Amino acid sequence: MLRSSALRHIIEQSTSSRSSVTSRCFRRSFSQSTSVQLLNNLHPNLTRAAASAAALRPRPVPQQPNHSRNPPPPHQTIAETVADDLPISSMDNKRVAVGWDTRTWSRFHHIWLRDHCRCSECFHPTTKQRLVNTFEIPPDLQPLAVESKVDGLQVTWPSASTPHISFYPWSWLKHNSYDPPLMNSDQNEKILWGSKIEQSPPTVKYEEVMTDEGPGLYKWLQNIDKFGFCFVSGVPPTPEATEKLSERIGFIRETQYGKFWEFTSDLSKGDTAYTTLALGAHTDNTYFTDPCGLQLFHLLSHTDGSGGATLLVDGFYVASIVKELHPEVYDILSRVPVPAHAAGEQGSLYRPSPSTGYPVLRHDLGTGDLMQVRWNNDDRSVMRRLEGSLVESWYNAIRTWHSCLTSPDSEYWVQLTPGTAVIINNHRVLHGRSAFDGKRRMCGAYIGMDEFQSKLAVLSEKFSPNPDLRVSEESEKTRSVWSPYL
Ligand SMILES: C[N+](C)(C)CCCC[C@H](N)C(=O)O
Numbered sequence: 104m105l106r107s108s109a110l111r112h113i114i115e116q117s118t119s120s121r122s123s124v125t126s127r128c129f130r131r132s133f134s135q136s137t138s139v140q141l142l143n144n145l146h147p148n149l150t151r152a153a154a155s156a157a158a159l160r161p162r163p164v165p166q167q168p169n170h171s172r173n174p175p176p177p178h179q180t181i182a183e184t185v186a187d188d189l190p191i192s193s194m195d196n197k198r199v200a201v202g203w204d205t206r207t208w209s210r211f212h213h214i215w216l217r218d219h220c221r222c223s224e225c226f227h228p229t230t231k232q233r234l235v236n237t238f239e240i241p242p243d244l245q246p247l248a249v250e251s252k253v254d255g256l257q258v259t260w261p262s263a264s265t266p267h268i269s270f271y272p273w274s275w276l277k278h279n280s281y282d283p284p285l286m287n288s289d290q291n292e293k294i295l296w297g298s299k300i301e302q303s304p305p306t307v308k309y310e311e312v313m314t315d316e317g318p319g320l321y322k323w324l325q326n327i328d329k330f331g332f333c334f335v336s337g338v339p340p341t342p343e344a345t346e347k348l349s350e351r352i353g354f355i356r357e358t359q360y361g362k363f364w365e366f367t368s369d370l371s372k373g374d375t376a377y378t379t380l381a382l383g384a385h386t387d388n389t390y391f392t393d394p395c396g397l398q399l400f401h402l403l404s405h406t407d408g409s410g411g412a413t414l415l416v417d418g419f420y421v422a423s424i425v426k427e428l429h430p431e432v433y434d435i436l437s438r439v440p441v442p443a444h445a446a447g448e449q450g451s452l453y454r455p456s457p458s459t460g461y462p463v464l465r466h467d468l469g470t471g472d473l474m475q476v477r478w479n480n481d482d483r484s485v486m487r488r489l490e491g492s493l494v495e496s497w498y499n500a501i502r503t504w505h506s507c508l509t510s511p512d513s514e515y516w517v518q519l520t521p522g523t524a525v526i527i528n529n530h531r532v533l534h535g536r537s538a539f540d541g542k543r544r545m546c547g548a549y550i551g552m553d554e555f556q557s558k559l560a561v562l563s564e565k566f567s568p569n570p571d572l573r574v575s576e577e578s579e580k581t582r583s584v585w586s587p588y589l
Pocket residue numbers: 360364366374375376385386387388389479482
């Protein structure tokens with residue numbers, strides 16, 4: 104074991120002579136390594152010197168990594184990467200540092216790396232479940248060695264028997280870097296829209312969507328994720344075809360209204376949707392703890408009457424305007440819980456848990472991103488938990504919210520016709536309809552948000568334009584343990 108004084112001497116030597124320092128590798132025992140080892144608190148100049156020296160270092164032949172227990176990530180063959188492109192790795196008594204370039208470093212705690220080992224002993228290769236016992240990992244665990252390999256970081260851990268070797272692909276480390284985060288959030292790009300979306304609303308063709316789980320289905324789900332809704336044209340105007348279309352995404356979510364629903368103005372269910380009344384912009388299921396994620400509508404027929412136009416409003420677009428122009432309103436809508444109920448059926452009485460309900464605007468607690476809009480003023484219950492001091496400002500807030508929702512700039516009115524279905528992200532896009540008369544038959548279904556996100560993730564693994572997200576090749580029978588979604 105080399106003493107730190109000797110190492111420090113080497114570091115001083117290399118700093119002064121700017122000798123080429125192989126900084127890709129860090130070992131406790133100096134004997135096996137020809138490279139200079141980097142100690143804890145690296146001298147900043149050394150890091151740069153090491154990195155620049157490494158960049159100038161002659162190109163050794165790439166080593167064949169030992170993947171006996173960790174299959175290389177499917178999208179990474181053993182590239183002809185020469186050592187210079189390898190990230191620098193070093194460690195102190197708590198963490199491993201990976202230098203992507205001289206200015207970009209990630210730090211991974213030893214306990215974190217050991218806990219996230221993906222070898223077949225630590226992580227079930229088929230079920231993708233953790234096998235390592237997190238709670239037997241010593242809190243002060245330190246590697247015996249840390250080494251930059253051609254396609255990833257190799258860490259050797261002490262263990263009662265033979266040392267345990269973990270391997271982490273560079274792409275996986277970069278995707279999961281937490282100190283600092285290097286990848287933007289899992290959220291895909293969202294395109295906010297107002298009434299002008301009418302000029303080119305997102306649309307896919309039924310044929311595209313229905314062919315094998317291919318690009319067409321992916322395009323549909325991408326549109327829903329990006330815009331919060333998407334039309335499907337060319338749908339046979341039957342409940343059967345519409346049900347099959349819905350099930351392309353995932354299983355239909357059954358509620359008190361049934362599984363796949365067909366409805367008309369006959370009050371067959373205790374809800375104003377089953378009347379000819381106009382319905383203001385709302386999201387469905389505010390009376391559920393977990394409102395459905397998607398809602399699909401397909402107008403089957405409308406005879407002997409008119410009206411019944413469909414209203415769509417991008418709740419994220421409206422929220423962005425409220426946040427900008429009325430921050431105090433945005434704050435109230437994000438804080439004050441709103442109770443709701445569905446009580447029109449004798450046999451059921453739905454209220455969310457807790458029955459005080461949830462605020463109109465829900466945010467990702469980590470990123471602060473707006474994640475959900477919950478708004479249905481018709482289904483709102485008694486505001487029995489509103490602080491007296493907040494009553495007037497709450498009503499002012501929802502008045503402002505309502506006026507922004509119903510602004511001509513926000514509202515997108517479209518007359519649905521048989522053959523064109525529309526699917527809506529019920530956590531983002533509000534919908535409604537104008538009053539109507541005559542005989543109007545509408546059908547559709549609810550799909551859970553988790554089913555939607557799951558199908559989108561599975562298709563992204565195959566078709567995402569982002570190579571970090573596209574992690575399964577046709578040949579892959581099972582999902583890679585390196586999937587960025589785990
Ligand atoms: C969609 N379908 C016609 C089946 C039911 C409609 C229920 C609407 C309810 N007021 C809500 O906002 O959730």
